[in-house]
Amino acid sequence: MKPRALIIGGSLGGLFAANFLHDLGWELDVFERVPDDLASRGAGIGTHQELVDVLAQLGIAMDERLGFKVGDRICVDRAGKELYRIPWGHTMSAWANVYRPLKDRFPARRYHFGKGFTSLRTETDAVVALFDNGSEARADLLIGADGLRSAVRAQLFPGLEPAYAGYVAWRGTVAESAISSAAREWLGIDYWLVLPAGEMMLCYQIPAKDPASTAGRDWNYVWYRPVTPGALRELCTDAVGRHHGSAMPPPLIRPDRIARIKQDASAMLAPHMAEIVERSRPFFQAIFDVESPSLALGRVCLLGDAAFVARPHVGMGVTKAALDARCLAKSIAGSPGDLDAALARYARLRGDFGRRCVARARRLGAYIEARSRPEQAWSVEQLDQRPERVLHEVAAALSDIPELAMQI
Numbered sequence: 001m002k003p004r005a006l007i008i009g010g011s012l013g014g015l016f017a018a019n020f021l022h023d024l025g026w027e028l029d030v031f032e033r034v035p036d037d038l039a040s041r042g043a044g045i046g047t048h049q050e051l052v053d054v055l056a057q058l059g060i061a062m063d064e065r066l067g068f069k070v071g072d073r074i075c076v077d078r079a080g081k082e083l084y085r086i087p088w089g090h091t092m093s094a095w096a097n098v099y100r101p102l103k104d105r106f107p108a109r110r111y112h113f114g115k116g117f118t119s120l121r122t123e124t125d126a127v128v129a130l131f132d133n134g135s136e137a138r139a140d141l142l143i144g145a146d147g148l149r150s151a152v153r154a155q156l157f158p159g160l161e162p163a164y165a166g167y168v169a170w171r172g173t174v175a176e177s178a179i180s181s182a183a184r185e186w187l188g189i190d191y192w193l194v195l196p197a198g199e200m201m202l203c204y205q206i207p208a209k210d211p212a213s214t215a216g217r218d219w220n221y222v223w224y225r226p227v228t229p230g231a232l233r234e235l236c237t238d239a240v241g242r243h244h245g246s247a248m249p250p251p252l253i254r255p256d257r258i259a260r261i262k263q264d265a266s267a268m269l270a271p272h273m274a275e276i277v278e279r280s281r282p283f284f285q286a287i288f289d290v291e292s293p294s295l296a297l298g299r300v301c302l303l304g305d306a307a308f309v310a311r312p313h314v315g316m317g318v319t320k321a322a323l324d325a326r327c328l329a330k331s332i333a334g335s336p337g338d339l340d341a342a343l344a345r346y347a348r349l350r351g352d353f354g355r356r357c358v359a360r361a362r363r364l365g366a367y368i369e370a371r372s373r374p375e376q377a378w379s380v381e382q383l384d385q386r387p388e389r390v391l392h393e394v395a396a397a398l399s400d401i402p403e404l405a406m407q408i
């Protein structure tokens with residue numbers, strides 16, 4: 001009989017695992033809480049060579065539709081004057097463009113939308129998942145790929161909560177054809193940054209989200225801004241006074257908040273970068289750190305953001321999820337008939353990598369965090385936001401980060 005696994009979460013991490021284990025001959029079911037296709041979500045993502053390699057192993061080529069190389073990395077002041085420049089040439093992609101080929105490669109009848117995992121129980125030689133519609137499923141292995149607020153992690157480690165980093169990322173995309181020709185010419189294909197005190201705004205091109213788009217490319221931005229916990233609660237309160245925890249659905253963000261971010265963009269950013277914010281529909285995500293004490297317990301394992309969430313400054317969430325899934329499959333293939341040994345290997349290797357990612361990302365974001373937690377003692381090194389440091393370190397190639405390169 002084929003070994004069988006249940007994957008909770010049908011986003012990128014879950015789909016990488018599903019495709020790798022399917023290729024190993026496992027019988028799999030993916031359960032996704034959201035009721036319909038996820039392709040409309042997400043914005044731009046920076047990639048790493050290792051992500052391209054993992055996709056290639058699954059037969060998915062990183063072509064023009066999936067991603068393309070940007071030019072130099074350039075830091076400017078708010079007048080648009082160049083402060084620092086380094087050659088870059090990294091491949092940028094869009095969340096949906098990675099999701100689609102992974103989703104299409106996996107048998108649709110085994111992917112179940114609208115099924116939220118609630119709890120699990122273990123039996124001799126089996127694990128049983130329970131869902132919000134009262135149904136249950138049984139398998140040899142359960143993989144938690146259910147992201148930042150993982151319900152699987154909560155089952156393994158009750159009380160372990162994501163730690164708010166003290167800042168949010170305002171994000172948005174706009175079709176290249178929707179910005180002025182002056183902005184298009186100035187921006188070119190480069191990767192731009194502005195570093196207002198205690199903040200970081202970056203923007204770059206990504207493949208268009210709309211597959212039918214003839215414009216071909218969108219501009220994507222991420223603007224990190226300090227927000228105290230109290231102000232975050234305000235920000236996550238909608239127009240009728242309802243609070244939404246720390247995850248505000250984009251359509252419910254109050255119009256005055258959107259107007260304010262556009263005003264701030266015009267006052268604080270270089271004019272052509274401000275134009276991108278002005279012409280987008282901004283939304284925000286609060287930034288968190290998550291470190292799971294272990295990636296496997298019994299017949300349950302965690303991967304992607306369910307396992308570790310590193311702040312986005314390492315630009316590695318998707319690559320980390322892809323490498324987790326590949327390591328899990330490799331560990332299973334390398335220990336035939338011994339799932340315990342496979343999971344122990346997986347937990348050791350990917351636990352080490354995840355902890356190092358979280359630590360690095362925390363260091364890169366310290367100067368932003370410090371603005372909303374000034375009472376803490378911050379060292380000069382932690383507060384260092386010189387362009388020459390930020391440009392070299394943010395989303396650096398894995399091969400240039402010794403403490404991570406050795407872990408791949």
Ligand SMILES: Cc1cc2nc3c(=O)[nH]c(=O)nc-3n(C[C@H](O)[C@H](O)[C@H](O)COP(=O)(O)OP(=O)(O)OC[C@H]3O[C@@H](n4cnc5c(N)ncnc54)[C@H](O)[C@@H]3O)c2cc1C
Nearest residue numbers: 009011012013033045046116117146147304305316317318
């Ligand atoms: C501002 C920002 C910028 C980023 N930029 C980059 C970047 O440039 N490069 C990069 O690589 N990464 C980036 N990331 C990180 C990246 O988005 C994530 O790390 C990555 O998507 C992790 O994927 P995942 O599948 O583990 O989790 P998720 O994508 O969060 O997926 C979890 C899935 O599980 C589902 N789910 C949740 N609970 C349940 C349940 N109970 N039952 C069933 N299903 C459930 C959810 O609906 C979701 O589909 C960024 C993140 C942020 C916030």
